[in-house]
Amino acid sequence: MLRHRVIPCLDVADGRVVKGTRFVDLVDEGDPPELAERYAAEGADELVFLDITAAPEGRGTLLDIVERTARRAFIPLTVGGGVQTVDGMRGVLRAGADKVSLNTAAVADPALITACATRFGRQAVVVAIDARRRPVGRDGSDAPAWEVVVQGGRRATGLDALDWAMSAVALGAGELLVTSIDRDGTGSGFDTELLRAIAERVEVPVIASGGAAGPDDFVAAVRDGGADAVLAASIFHRRIHAIADVKAAMAAAGIPVRLVPEAVA
Numbered sequence: 001m002l003r004h005r006v007i008p009c010l011d012v013a014d015g016r017v018v019k020g021t022r023f024v025d026l027v028d029e030g031d032p033p034e035l036a037e038r039y040a041a042e043g044a045d046e047l048v049f050l051d052i053t054a055a056p057e058g059r060g061t062l063l064d065i066v067e068r069t070a071r072r073a074f075i076p077l078t079v080g081g082g083v084q085t086v087d088g089m090r091g092v093l094r095a096g097a098d099k100v101s102l103n104t105a106a107v108a109d110p111a112l113i114t115a116c117a118t119r120f121g122r123q124a125v126v127v128a129i130d131a132r133r134r135p136v137g138r139d140g141s142d143a144p145a146w147e148v149v150v151q152g153g154r155r156a157t158g159l160d161a162l163d164w165a166m167s168a169v170a171l172g173a174g175e176l177l178v179t180s181i182d183r184d185g186t187g188s189g190f191d192t193e194l195l196r197a198i199a200e201r202v203e204v205p206v207i208a209s210g211g212a213a214g215p216d217d218f219v220a221a222v223r224d225g226g227a228d229a230v231l232a233a234s235i236f237h238r239r240i241h242a243i244a245d246v247k248a249a250m251a252a253a254g255i256p257v258r259l260v261p262e263a264v265a
Contacts, residue, residue, distance in 0.1 A: 009048045029233075132149050207227065
């Protein structure tokens with residue numbers, strides 16, 4: 001049976017891991033390579049490294065930091081932020097990433113998804129979708145709907161998040177990283193309604209992001225949201241909850257995970 005993954009996220013700005021609320025009010029949380037090494041030792045299944053200021057600043061990914069991070073953690077690493085071309089993706093992979101996350105550049109040029117998947121395989125292409133709930137549904141009703149935002153949550157696109165998720169997969173995305181901007185950093189739990197709406201429409205793994213406060217939220221993301229993996233930042237950075245505790249709760253709920261040794265006893 002496929003095991004569900006627990007993934008710490010390193011949001012990086014100016015070479016440091018940061019965390020805020022709804023993508024603003026950022027607070028320094030530490031050094032990316034040091035945190036990566038710690039999380040690998042604590043039982044993380046993968047890591048996500050997001051250079052969150054690359055797109056707004058119009059620059060490429062901080063490859064030197066990616067390389068130093070990859071050297072310290074021998075678990076799969078996804079890197080996003082600043083990749084705008086196939087050559088840009090090649091550079092990130094050469095720096096040590098196993099997968100590359102596309103967001104702003106993919107919305108601006110959807111053909112980039114296909115080009116990267118063709119060159120490196122769709123298993124290496126993750127499309128990140130930052131979604132904000134709309135007050136009015138897609139059909140003008142009060143049915144739930146979400147809009148895609150880009151450039152670190154700074155710019156609305158008008159794109160419907162569900163439509164974009166299906167398009168991204170059709171273009172070659174092998175995985176979707178779905179973040180609720182409304183929930184990000186709030187500790188109010190994952191937006192399981194958003195997750196479920198996307199998971200029911202695509203046949204690739206969906207990573208839940210935005211809003212985790214405790215182990216029960218991770219369980220809900222999988223059980224109620226249909227997520228294949230769960231991602232969090234501040235609760236791990238600040239040692240509010242351990243990865244082992246999260247996995248133990250998931251296992252107790254009947255969700256298959258790779259248990260951390262300390263959680264097996």
